[in-house]
Amino acid sequence: xxxxxxxxxxxxxxxxxxxxxxxxxxxxxxxxxxxxxxxxxxxxxxxxxxxxxxxxxxxxxxxxxxxxxxxxxxxxxxxxxxxxxxxxxxxxxxxxxxxxxxxxxxxxxxxxxx
Amino acid sequence: xxxxxxxxxxxxxxxxxxxxxxxxxxxxxxxxxxxxxxxxxxxxxxxxxxxxxxxxxxxxxxxxxxxxxxxxxxxxxxxxxxxxxxxxxxxxxxxxxxxxxxxxxxxxxx
Numbered sequence: 001x002x003x004x005x006x007x008x009x010x011x012x013x014x015x016x017x018x019x020x021x022x023x024x025x026x027x028x029x030x031x032x033x034x035x036x037x038x039x040x041x042x043x044x045x046x047x048x049x050x051x052x053x054x055x056x057x058x059x060x061x062x063x064x065x066x067x068x069x070x071x072x073x074x075x076x077x078x079x080x081x082x083x084x085x086x087x088x089x090x091x092x093x094x095x096x097x098x099x100x101x102x103x104x105x106x107x108x109x110x111x112x113x114x
Numbered sequence: 115x116x117x118x119x120x121x122x123x124x125x126x127x128x129x130x131x132x133x134x135x136x137x138x139x140x141x142x143x144x145x146x147x148x149x150x151x152x153x154x155x156x157x158x159x160x161x162x163x164x165x166x167x168x169x170x171x172x173x174x175x176x177x178x179x180x181x182x183x184x185x186x187x188x189x190x191x192x193x194x195x196x197x198x199x200x201x202x203x204x205x206x207x208x209x210x211x212x213x214x215x216x217x218x219x220x221x222x223x224x
Binding site: 043108 | 148156157158159163204208211212215216217
């Protein structure tokens with residue numbers, strides 16, 4: 001079945017370590033997104049990409065990095081510069097960056113910094 | 115700038131009662147509006163969306179929402195709540211990007 005796969009589902013990290021979250025989609029979608037979710041704060045956009053080899057910062061990009069070398073893949077690296085990385089991370093995709101296109105979400109990755 | 119306001123971070127209804135989750139938006143252009151549902155430790159799933167045309171939109175699981183331009187609202191309703199409806203619900207608006215509200219957690223009382 002088509003969909004978005006995020007891995008790992010749970011991840012623990014020590015302070016000062018970088019960690020990379022994987023996001024793969026087989027929906028042939030052009031656009032991909034990373035959101036961060038904290039209790040009571042909704043979803044906040046970290047980065048998004050409309051085409052391969054191009055991406056834009058969202059509202060809270062500091063301390064994060066991404067790459068888009070393939071259409072299917074959009075990994076997110078949480079760097080040691082991110083002051084409060086413990087959160088639930090959601091990857092999403094859409095067919096095009098158009099007005100009516102909805103987002104399709106993965107199951108999420110929960111990162112805990114020890 | 116566009117924004118979304120969901121009234122009530124927590125809503126409790128009895129099983130079988132009407133569900134009403136409120137969403138107001140601000141947008142400088144005709145909006146495209148969405149409702150998503152999230153179950154614990156899962157991603158978001160689209161319930162319904164409004165783009166153009168009929169202002170009453172029907173979605174999955176018996177939910178519907180009505181776009182009211184004069185009130186800048188897009189409230190989500192379901193006539194009869196079921197225990198399985200307990201989840202968090204997010205309203206969203208798309209302009210150049212999708213903006214989400216902070217969510218409303220729906221509790222169903224037996």
